[in-house]
Amino acid sequence: MRLEAFVRASRNAGIKLTHQRLEIFREIAASSEHPDVDTVFRKVRGRIPTLALDTVYRTFAVLEREKVLARVSLFSDKARFDPNTEPHHHFVCTKCGLVRDFYSGQTEDFRIPESVKSWGAVDAVYIELRGICRACGGNL
Amino acid sequence: MRLEAFVRASRNAGIKLTHQRLEIFREIAASSEHPDVDTVFRKVRGRIPTLALDTVYRTFAVLEREKVLARVSLFSDKARFDPNTEPHHHFVCTKCGLVRDFYSGQTEDFRIPESVKSWGAVDAVYIELRGICRACGGNL
DNA sequence: ATAGCAGATAAGAATTATTCTTGACTGGGA
DNA sequence: TCCCAGTCAAGAATAATTCTTATCTGCTAT
Incomplete structure (x- = not known):
């Protein structure tokens, strides 16, 4: 089960296992749809009403660094275009x-x-x- | 040569072949590095000093719609994460x-x-x- | 060659996603 | 229990992208 891997990785990396992180991880691990940050934020906020959006971003950044999860698609921030229209x-x-x-x-x-x-x-x-x-x- | 395909596609689609569009297309067709929007903007602005950044965005949107060029990576705007760490x-x-x-x-x-x-x-x-x-x- | 107009442009404001700053708070080791 | 490095919330700041508006220009029919 993924939760275990998360707990283990957190201990290894010396990362504190907070309530927020646990719920954020639970949320994304429960879904097979790779929801975006805001979707996760809104869902988890239902359980932790004081949650800040930035906490979701920071949690994902930490978990990405620790390789507990990966960003879908490498080219994230800026739009790039390709003039090569042949399949490649x-x-x-x-x-x-x-x-x-x-x-x-x-x-x-x-x-x-x-x-x-x-x-x-x-x-x-x-x-x-x-x-x-x-x-x-x-x-x- | 790609420029011809661009000119042809523009005529077919009933799109006006403006100076700006031509230079923007030239810029991205000349590069094999899939530069981001801002990089294209700065380069073309060297030739057309009044160019607006938005024109570059609009031009790419039009050319994408007409399939003259394609966006690199489908998931563009929002960050998504994947809790599945196995290769998949x-x-x-x-x-x-x-x-x-x-x-x-x-x-x-x-x-x-x-x-x-x-x-x-x-x-x-x-x-x-x-x-x-x-x-x-x-x-x- | 020219007029007229649909569509294009520049400029800057607005929106949306993401990150930073600051001050308060807390998990977990000593 | 105390302590403190790491974490959090809140809102400001940045960065990418899109929208608004008034002006302008390519292109077709003339």
Whole structure:
């Protein structure tokens, strides 16, 4: 169960296990929909009426640093656009945010899992290779 | 050449081909680094000093709608977090934004292109299946 | 070539998401 | 129980994005 991992990670990292953090974690762990910060805030506030939105942000930041959870999508803050309209993929440096295009014929071979097929129709297979670019110390 | 596609698409869509739009498109088409809106704004402003930031946003919105370019990363505006720390992938509905997790053993088989290897070290293969969920009309 | 107009633009205000500041508070070790 | 580093709430501050309004301009029909 995820709650245990959370408790364990908190102790390891020397992070205080507060009521707020517990409820925030409970909320996001209970959902399979990756709710945004504000949604979590409103839900948890039902249980802790004095909760501040900033506490939700800070809690997520801490849990992300401790790898208890991960941010969905690396490119978060600023909008970026891609003039390349052919189907292609990206290599992304998780350190500096560098993005480079690459192509692969292998997407044809990808077998869509049955579970996914039952959720809807798949139009595109997008692959993101995440790593560290040379400038940041990858492949030295 | 991309500029032609842009000019063609503009005419097709009945969009006016203004000086500003041309320069904004030139700027992003010239770069392979998917610069953010503000970077494009500053560069183009060197050539058109009266350019407004909002024009860059509007131009990208129009070009995105006309499919002349695409937004890098679907989840743009709000931060979302994922309590699932095992390696996994996502099915994303491009209409309503629904996100569901799925697993696949096939990432092991993915051959990293040589070009990518030369850019840096790859740590993870993330796959995003994009389509339309049932609720939005997929798989009817 | 020119007029007229639908659509585009600049400028700055407004909105929305996120982070910072400050002073009060608390979990948990000594 | 005391202590204090770390945490919290509240609201201000920042940053990204969008909206409003008045002015202007590309383009089609003339």
